[in-house]
Amino acid sequence: MNKLYRKEPIWFAVLWIIIYVVGFSVADGISESIGMPKLITAMLGLVLSVILIGFIHREKLAEYYGLCSIKAKAADLAYFVPLAVISSVNLWCGLGADQPWITAMLSVVSMCFVALLEEMIFRGLLFKAMCRDNIRTAVIVSSLTFGFGHIVNLLLGASVFETMLQFVYASAIGFCYSAVFLVGGSIVPCIISHAIVNSFSVFACEPSNTWLIIIAAVQTLLSTAYGIWLLRRKGIIISTDKK
Numbered sequence: 001m002n003k004l005y006r007k008e009p010i011w012f013a014v015l016w017i018i019i020y021v022v023g024f025s026v027a028d029g030i031s032e033s034i035g036m037p038k039l040i041t042a043m044l045g046l047v048l049s050v051i052l053i054g055f056i057h058r059e060k061l062a063e064y065y066g067l068c069s070i071k072a073k074a075a076d077l078a079y080f081v082p083l084a085v086i087s088s089v090n091l092w093c094g095l096g097a098d099q100p101w102i103t104a105m106l107s108v109v110s111m112c113f114v115a116l117l118e119e120m121i122f123r124g125l126l127f128k129a130m131c132r133d134n135i136r137t138a139v140i141v142s143s144l145t146f147g148f149g150h151i152v153n154l155l156l157g158a159s160v161f162e163t164m165l166q167f168v169y170a171s172a173i174g175f176c177y178s179a180v181f182l183v184g185g186s187i188v189p190c191i192i193s194h195a196i197v198n199s200f201s202v203f204a205c206e207p208s209n210t211w212l213i214i215i216a217a218v219q220t221l222l223s224t225a226y227g228i229w230l231l232r233r234k235g236i237i238i239s240t241d242k243k
Contacts, residue, residue: 001055005083009132013125017145020048020117020167021152045113052120065124066187080189083180083227086173087193089219090200093207105203111198119191120147122174123181165212169219176223179230208240 005012027041034040056065070234099107122142147170154163175188207215 146174
């Protein structure tokens, strides 16, 4: 693993994307088949998280990948306000707890590991590897790849309509999180926001198609505008020049 990371950091990131997407899809299927939804998924999430974070700390890369405190000044922390709005999206249609507590608990644990791994893989490994050559390409590719990663939900029974909407707003949120990481130097706010979004989704009421469109539009517009504003406010210009 260390050899691949040193020689081909982008392919190292791609390998982790494949392991994560395929692993979680298979784990979800096994969990359902044994009648314990998310049990195997949560266990796999724990294992993958320990392996990845252990590797990062062993190689002394924690600060490089943003597992550190925010470097922005206190006056610049206004970007937490839009993050809070994005994080609350699954509360907009209300909550409905109509599942066994053990299922809900396993789902929340699984969703938190999803948030941690997706941020560390897409905003961490992939984004930082591509930033070595071109920041603009890194932002675009990591954001779109993050969006494409949600298409796997089609295999889990999600509708094409819902999945396509998710691809759009997930890509926008990916862009937003990339901006937060670039400006603050820490990936922790992204992990926390992502974990809150995922956890609330476990208890969220099923929205109508109209609400799905409204929510997707608000998230996409807010995340995109917020990311652009944040980069411009901090004087970070994304160009084709190496940074």
